Amino acid sequence: xxxxxxxxxxxxxxxxxxxxxxxxxxxxxxxxxxxxxxxxxxxxxxxxxxxxxxxxxxxxxxxxxxxxxxxxxxxxxxxxxxxxxxxxxxxxxxxxxxxxxxxxxxxxxxxxxxxxxxxxxxxxxxxxxxxxxxxxxxxxxxxxxxxxxxxxxxxxxxxxxxxxxxxxxxxxxxxxxxxxxxxxxxxxxxxxxxxxxxxxxxxxxxxxxxxxxxxxxxxxxxxxxxxxxxxxxxxxxxxxxxxxxxxxxxxxxxxxxxxxxxxxxxxxxxxxxxxxxxxxxxxxxxxxxxxxxxxxxxxxxxxxxxxxxxxxxxxxxxxxxxxxxxxxxxxxxxxxxxxxxxxxxxxxxxxxxxxxxxxxxxxxxxxxxxxxxxxxxxxxxxxxxxxxxxxxx
Numbered sequence: 001x002x003x004x005x006x007x008x009x010x011x012x013x014x015x016x017x018x019x020x021x022x023x024x025x026x027x028x029x030x031x032x033x034x035x036x037x038x039x040x041x042x043x044x045x046x047x048x049x050x051x052x053x054x055x056x057x058x059x060x061x062x063x064x065x066x067x068x069x070x071x072x073x074x075x076x077x078x079x080x081x082x083x084x085x086x087x088x089x090x091x092x093x094x095x096x097x098x099x100x101x102x103x104x105x106x107x108x109x110x111x112x113x114x115x116x117x118x119x120x121x122x123x124x125x126x127x128x129x130x131x132x133x134x135x136x137x138x139x140x141x142x143x144x145x146x147x148x149x150x151x152x153x154x155x156x157x158x159x160x161x162x163x164x165x166x167x168x169x170x171x172x173x174x175x176x177x178x179x180x181x182x183x184x185x186x187x188x189x190x191x192x193x194x195x196x197x198x199x200x201x202x203x204x205x206x207x208x209x210x211x212x213x214x215x216x217x218x219x220x221x222x223x224x225x226x227x228x229x230x231x232x233x234x235x236x237x238x239x240x241x242x243x244x245x246x247x248x249x250x251x252x253x254x255x256x257x258x259x260x261x262x263x264x265x266x267x268x269x270x271x272x273x274x275x276x277x278x279x280x281x282x283x284x285x286x287x288x289x290x291x292x293x294x295x296x297x298x299x300x301x302x303x304x305x306x307x308x309x310x311x312x313x314x315x316x317x318x319x320x321x322x323x324x325x326x327x328x329x330x331x332x333x334x335x336x337x338x339x340x341x342x343x344x345x346x347x348x349x350x351x352x353x354x355x356x357x358x359x360x361x362x363x364x365x366x367x368x369x370x371x372x373x374x375x376x377x378x379x380x381x382x383x384x385x386x387x388x389x390x391x392x393x
Contacts, residue, residue, distance in 0.1 A: 037370035049291030085210035113165035171203035177338025229289030252278030323393035
């Protein structure tokens with residue numbers, strides 16, 4: 001087998017340029033971890049950041065809000081902004097993508113444009129947000145995938161018209177790992193006067209993202225997966241002009257411009273994306289995300305993409321050699337670090353892997369493996385050999 005560019009030819013070592021970080025992720029001392037697309041592995045730097053938060057809480061209590069913790073929120077907005085090519089003023093913090101979507105959905109006017117276009121491969125949180133608004137006249141249009149791997153942009157274009165308020169879809173499909181051309185999607189929406197929202201939860205951190213170059217209006221991602229920050233914190237990018245103009249009709253005190261006036265008779269939104277924020281951010285999650293970003297910023301997403309892409313191609317090639325038929329995008333450049341292996345009983349396959357110290361995940365009809373920069377080729381060998389003993393390959 002010809003190994004993908006970016007990996008050491010010594011398959012027994014499975015080394016690559018970023019393998020030196022592996023020792024900072026303790027889970028590898030006891031297990032093979034191939035499940036970043038569900039939850040990023042906990043790194044030592046992330047644990048230290050969380051401990052820092054607890055130490056401040058213990059030593060200072062609420063007084064830490066006035067300088068350290070307030071500054072941490074600003075730091076996170078700025079670092080999130082850099083990683084997606086935005087300005088800090090275009091970034092709002094939220095506890096989940098569901099909450100971020102809610103603030104956007106409650107800022108749109110559906111009277112003349114009642115339609116929202118999604119695809120059948122998007123994580124269902126996107127569709128649920130607008131299905132819940134059907135009683136208000138919102139129409140959800142679901143564009144089907146012809147191959148269950150990706151959705152042609154041309155098919156999305158046929159679904160968008162002058163009654164469309166928003167095209168909401170994924171940068172990386174969680175169902176296949178295929179990378180969508182979000183710039184083309186944004187162009188399609190813009191031509192009809194519609195806005196574009198991108199769910200980049202499976203993209204940011206492993207795939208370079210530039211919201212300005214892509215021309216998207218909203219983008220959301222967060223710490224849970226490829227940003228190594230765990231649950232409870234996400235970013236919402238709102239294009240600068242929209243961040244000043246749109247007014248969410250759900251609100252919290254962090255969206256109030258003069259939030260420390262504590263005036264129940266007056267409400268004025270922030271002049272930037274912070275108007276899309278609601279309640280007090282979960283500071284433990286904020287600190288965990290800052291720790292995760294210490295890795296992402298130090299390495300750089302382009303370098304992560306090179307190594308992860310090479311690992312992905314190695315996994316795909318080895319899986320095919322082992323008799324599996326990975327469900328992935330046809331072209332290597334359209335694949336992310338998510339590899340779907342069709343099996344008859346995915347949940348049983350995942351349990352069988354876990355019994356051998358290999359952590360993966362199941363999705364309908366598939367065992368899902370997801371290499372990241374801290375993985376090595378030997379992880380693939382172990383996982384495939386173990387899974388083959390279950391499936392009979």
